[in-house]
Amino acid sequence: MPTRIALDHYVYEDIYPAYKAATDEKELTAKINRAFLNALAKSRLVLTGDDPLAVADIGCGPCDTLIRYLAEVTFAPGFEVRATDFLPAYADSENGEALRLLSEAKAAGALKLSGFSTRAGDAFAGSLLPLLSGPDDGGRMRGAFRIVFASHVIYHAQDSAAVQRFIADVADNLLAQDGVCVMYHVGYAKGTFQEFRARFGSRAESNRESNTGAVTIDDPPARIAAACESLRLPFWDAKFISDLWFGKLSDEHWEHFKVPDRYDSLARSDPAAYEDLKRLYFVVQRAPKEFAADHSATGLPRFLDEIRSAIEFHGNNLPATERMQIFCRDDAPARLREGIERAIGTVTQLQS
Numbered sequence: 001m002p003t004r005i006a007l008d009h010y011v012y013e014d015i016y017p018a019y020k021a022a023t024d025e026k027e028l029t030a031k032i033n034r035a036f037l038n039a040l041a042k043s044r045l046v047l048t049g050d051d052p053l054a055v056a057d058i059g060c061g062p063c064d065t066l067i068r069y070l071a072e073v074t075f076a077p078g079f080e081v082r083a084t085d086f087l088p089a090y091a092d093s094e095n096g097e098a099l100r101l102l103s104e105a106k107a108a109g110a111l112k113l114s115g116f117s118t119r120a121g122d123a124f125a126g127s128l129l130p131l132l133s134g135p136d137d138g139g140r141m142r143g144a145f146r147i148v149f150a151s152h153v154i155y156h157a158q159d160s161a162a163v164q165r166f167i168a169d170v171a172d173n174l175l176a177q178d179g180v181c182v183m184y185h186v187g188y189a190k191g192t193f194q195e196f197r198a199r200f201g202s203r204a205e206s207n208r209e210s211n212t213g214a215v216t217i218d219d220p221p222a223r224i225a226a227a228c229e230s231l232r233l234p235f236w237d238a239k240f241i242s243d244l245w246f247g248k249l250s251d252e253h254w255e256h257f258k259v260p261d262r263y264d265s266l267a268r269s270d271p272a273a274y275e276d277l278k279r280l281y282f283v284v285q286r287a288p289k290e291f292a293a294d295h296s297a298t299g300l301p302r303f304l305d306e307i308r309s310a311i312e313f314h315g316n317n318l319p320a321t322e323r324m325q326i327f328c329r330d331d332a333p334a335r336l337r338e339g340i341e342r343a344i345g346t347v348t349q350l351q352s
């Protein structure tokens, strides 16, 4: 029996796995990440020395993505991981799913981990260091992280000020002088994933019923670039496109999707279409009943009609224009800046 869609609330962790199962985003970002970090390692940058490398993951989810990112990177001494997420289901320091997946990866030898810890909290509150310090760390993680990942999390910042506070927090309190922050986010482009998220999610201003808060930022990569510029941080980016695949949906499916009271019967009669429905909800992150009751230009009926056209136009696919973005501290050595420039070049080649 598939996990049911709650009708009165948007429950993030019930929906997100359906998205991950049908997108090539995680495969692409893992490939890009491997090319970038291995290029830095080859130039003897960032991944250096005999000690395990301190790695932070912000908005880690269950850490499955982080495991993919690091498993594809060669570094003999291994990694010391600190991870945080808003949802305790993922990042609780004793019972979170991230802890479970990290220990399984370590036990299976999928990832060389010297240690790890997780903590749940709000990444945009300006206090990342305590969230990314383990119980025995004291102050030792300050300025100690060689790699900080912020992968698909900025969507949840409240506004530009929160994005800027986040970037400054990473630069001032987390990054080592020879460290890099690596970010992946979907950017705004007409007819793609983010146009629908912006129009029917963030701009609808009615998604308070979501357990991770609203997806408020229309064009996260643009906000990140602006924040890095304003903070005068060295900054780079590279573009790529991911696909989100849907099954072949009939007129009847699309009509069914408009009525939340019929969702449970759909779960029983057509589990595959039900997973597609979850993917549609992941775009907007709104509670079904609230969304269906919105008969304005930002409501469920209009959303379904418009996104259907886009998905069918792309052959049952909803593309997303994505960006890898990198920044380092303003006092980073010139050698690191030059090395990042070259490593970004290897990423760009992957796309051509």
Ligand SMILES: C[S@@+](CC[C@H](N)C(=O)[O-])C[C@H]1O[C@@H](n2cnc3c(N)ncnc32)[C@H](O)[C@@H]1O
Pocket: 012, 058, 059, 060, 061, 062, 065, 084, 085, 086, 087, 090, 121, 122, 123, 124, 150, 151, 152, 153, 156, 212, 213
């Ligand atoms: C799309 S998932 C990304 C997960 C993983 N980083 C990846 O790239 O696959 C976004 C994550 O951000 C988390 N999140 C949402 N709001 C947050 C906040 N205010 N602080 C920290 N994490 C947050 C969600 O719970 C979710 O796990």
